[in-house]
Amino acid sequence: MSLYAELHRHLGGSVVPRILWRYFQRNRPDLTQPFADYAAFEQFYTQPRKTLAEYLELHTLVESVQTQEALPYFIYRLLRGAYVFENLAYLELRYTPYLRTPDYLPQTERIDRMTEIVEIVGRASQQSEYPIMARQILCMHSRLPYEVNRAIVELAAQYPDYVCAVDMAGGDAQYGERLEEFVQLYGYARELGLNTTGHLYETPQGCYPELLPYLMRIGHGIQIPLQYPHLLPEIAARGQCLEVCPTTYLKTGTLDSLQQLRPVFDRCFDAGVDIAICTDNAGLHNVRLPFEYETLLTYDIIGFDELQRCQEVAFRHAFAWPHDHQPRSLLTGLLQEQDSVEIGVGH
Known part of the structure; x- marks a missing residue:
C-alpha cells in the first residue's frame, strides 16, 4: 500500500461536488x-474556465458557506475521502481565514474572528478515525488590505501546532502594483x-x-521552466520545490494540453x-491525487521512476512531516519486524 503527501490543496476547492450539493440541499x-438537478450543478462546478480570474470566482461560492458552524462538516468529509480514496498520510490544507x-x-x-477559524479547523483536522497528519497553511490574499494580510502572518505564528506555513493567494495578476508590500510581508513572515x-x-x-528569495516552496511555478529556465539553477541552489x-x-x-508539462518536468529534473x-482544488476538479499521478504516466509526461521521485x-518538502523518511520506509520496517517475530515463533 502506498501512502502519499499532498502539499497544495485549497479548503475552498477541496469539497467534492456531491458533498457540496448535499450541503446546499439541506442548509x-x-x-x-439555478440548477435543474445535480448533474447540471456538477457540470457547472467542474467545467474548465477561460482564465485564472474566472476560475477563482468559484471559490467565493464555497467560501460563503464554509462558516464557523459548517467547517467541521466539510473538513470531516474531506479527511474521510483523502484517507479512503487517496491514501493520504499527510495533508497541508490552505485557505484565507478572513x-x-x-x-x-x-x-x-473579522480580524479578531480569524483566531476562532484557525482553532476550529485545527480541532476538526485531528481525526483519530482517519489517521492523516493534517496542517494548515494560512493564505494572505492579493485583494485584501495590508492590515489583514499582516494579521494573517501574525496569526500563523501564534499557532505552530496547527499552522505550518503562510501563502499568498487570490490571483497573481494583482501582485504587480503591491509588490513592495508583499515582499515586506514575506520578509516579516521569515x-x-x-x-x-x-x-x-x-x-x-x-x-x-523579487518574491522568489522569500519562498521555501513555490506554488505552481511552471512558468519558470517554461519561460525563464535560466532561473532554475538558483531555484535548485535554494532547495526550493515547485x-x-x-x-x-x-x-x-x-495550458492547452497536459503535454505542455513535459518540459516542466524534464527541465526541472x-x-x-x-x-x-x-x-490544488480536488473537489473543484473532481479528481484525486492518484488520478494526477496516473494521468501524467498515461500521457508519458513522466515515468514511474520520476513519479516515485516526486512522491x-x-x-521531504512537507513543512510538518516529523519523520526522516516517507511512510513506505516506516511500513517496510514494521513488516520486517513482523516477519522476524513470525520466524522466531515458528522456530
Missing part, C-alpha cells in the same frame, strides 16, 4: 435553485520563523522574481529542481 436550498468570517462585520472584528510558499509563476502574468498541479492548468486555460505533484520529494 442552503437557495443555492440549488474569508471564513461574517462579511457583515467591520474589518477589525523574521517570525514561518515557513513560506506562494502562488507565483503560475501564469505568464504572475512572474515576479508545487505542480496538472489539472489546474487545463481548468484555468493556462535536469536542473536538480524538486517537484511535488499536487491537486518522495513531497514528504
Whole structure:
C-alpha cells in the first residue's frame, strides 16, 4: 500500500461536488435553485474556465458557506475521502481565514474572528478515525488590505501546532502594483520563523522574481521552466520545490494540453529542481491525487521512476512531516519486524 503527501490543496476547492450539493440541499436550498438537478450543478462546478480570474470566482461560492458552524462538516468529509480514496498520510490544507468570517462585520472584528477559524479547523483536522497528519497553511490574499494580510502572518505564528506555513493567494495578476508590500510581508513572515510558499509563476502574468528569495516552496511555478529556465539553477541552489498541479492548468486555460508539462518536468529534473505533484482544488476538479499521478504516466509526461521521485520529494518538502523518511520506509520496517517475530515463533 502506498501512502502519499499532498502539499497544495485549497479548503475552498477541496469539497467534492456531491458533498457540496448535499450541503446546499439541506442548509442552503437557495443555492440549488439555478440548477435543474445535480448533474447540471456538477457540470457547472467542474467545467474548465477561460482564465485564472474566472476560475477563482468559484471559490467565493464555497467560501460563503464554509462558516464557523459548517467547517467541521466539510473538513470531516474531506479527511474521510483523502484517507479512503487517496491514501493520504499527510495533508497541508490552505485557505484565507478572513474569508471564513461574517462579511457583515467591520474589518477589525473579522480580524479578531480569524483566531476562532484557525482553532476550529485545527480541532476538526485531528481525526483519530482517519489517521492523516493534517496542517494548515494560512493564505494572505492579493485583494485584501495590508492590515489583514499582516494579521494573517501574525496569526500563523501564534499557532505552530496547527499552522505550518503562510501563502499568498487570490490571483497573481494583482501582485504587480503591491509588490513592495508583499515582499515586506514575506520578509516579516521569515523574521517570525514561518515557513513560506506562494502562488507565483503560475501564469505568464504572475512572474515576479523579487518574491522568489522569500519562498521555501513555490506554488505552481511552471512558468519558470517554461519561460525563464535560466532561473532554475538558483531555484535548485535554494532547495526550493515547485508545487505542480496538472489539472489546474487545463481548468484555468493556462495550458492547452497536459503535454505542455513535459518540459516542466524534464527541465526541472535536469536542473536538480524538486517537484511535488499536487491537486490544488480536488473537489473543484473532481479528481484525486492518484488520478494526477496516473494521468501524467498515461500521457508519458513522466515515468514511474520520476513519479516515485516526486512522491518522495513531497514528504521531504512537507513543512510538518516529523519523520526522516516517507511512510513506505516506516511500513517496510514494521513488516520486517513482523516477519522476524513470525520466524522466531515458528522456530
